[in-house]
Amino acid sequence: MKQERVGFIGLGLMGKEMARHILHSGYPLTVLAHRNRSPLEALCQEGAMEVNTPADMARNCDIIFICVKTSEQVNEIVCGADSLIDGSHEGLIIVDCSTANPESTQRLAKYVAQKGVVLVDAPLARTPREAKDGRLNVLVGGDTATVVRITPVIESFAENIFHVGKVGSAHKLKLINNFLSLGAAALVSEAATMAAAMGVSQNKLLEICSQGGANSAMLAPVMEWVLQKECTKLQFSLGNADKDMRYLTETLNAYQLFPHMLPPLCKFLTLARDDLGEESFVPQAYDSCIKRNSTASG
Incomplete structure (x- = not known):
């Protein structure tokens, strides 16, 4: 051959x-x-x-x-x-x-x-x-x-x-996959911010959520940044995340679909990218959450 x-x-x-x-x-x-x-x-x-x-x-x-x-x-x-x-x-x-x-x-x-x-x-x-x-x-x-x-x-x-x-179907499915994973990462970032603001142990947040229905593949990578300021488990840039959700938005528009959860996720990623730079990784969006909540409360 x-x-x-x-x-x-x-x-x-x-x-x-x-x-x-x-x-x-x-x-x-x-x-x-x-x-x-x-x-x-x-x-x-x-x-x-x-x-x-x-x-x-x-x-x-x-x-x-x-x-x-x-x-x-x-x-x-x-x-x-x-x-x-x-x-x-x-x-x-x-x-x-x-x-x-x-x-x-x-x-x-x-x-x-x-x-x-x-x-x-x-x-x-x-x-x-x-x-x-x-x-x-x-x-x-x-x-x-x-x-x-x-x-x-x-x-x-x-x-x-x-x-x-057929051709194109893999890119469609990948964008949907990224919507689910990035949405989960955004939720973890905001949950860790809530814990910090309310004086709840973030270590306990990780321990408890990892044992139940709140667990996801995004929990540990985001909490690695929250607790250790390390980002070894999820090196996916905010610039790419923001771009992918823009492509998904354009694709859904072509199909005349109007999602409810995608627009706030896009806003979350865009704000984090603007705060931290497009080369920062998705788990670091937690820092943007902390910054914006501190500014709002101040």
Whole structure:
């Protein structure tokens, strides 16, 4: 069987670990620098090959993974100057691991199909810690034949792979997943703020809530910041969280759905981002809660 030639664009906290697992699994790997060259240089020392443009990568690869922040960046990589499409060939597969706007994903998939290229969405769940361990959860949207072909590569960095439907469906489900998780994180931040204001032990809050119906996957990561000022369990930026909920809002508007809980969550995340900066992590939103309640009470 032919060995797939793999490309990777977006060597951030998640991407650099994913790319490393692909390389160490024996796939010929091509990488492209964005802003920070240090992950690229480390991968090249381990055997990866650098190219200068997305077009160059497309000419030399069979499957290309993209892991960047926004749909706008994905569009630029795929369709901009010296883009993947400029260097594409029949049968090229583009795997978008970003958390993107589903409408943009579907529109882009239709465009590249005219060039004989297949685009699938494969957003990620879990954190950089699981990425380092090769234990990510990956949601995939695309036709069955393409998913079967890319699955061995994804298995190099994933513990669980979920084929959730046609292209665009994975990005939709990822946004809904993030709504649930970010909503839980916001509730924990406000609960810890309530405890502080009312003189209730935050340690006891964690102890009691972790043993009952108030427990969630967000409780321990947020309380790690509240109690220890450490953020090792959830390194997901407020900028990305705010962006994801904006994409969900735009998607729901297209379906003429009017949620009640999403708008206050968006406001919470925007305020926290404005207070702390977009690179701060979601658990640190607790500091914004404390600051704004102190200002209000003062």
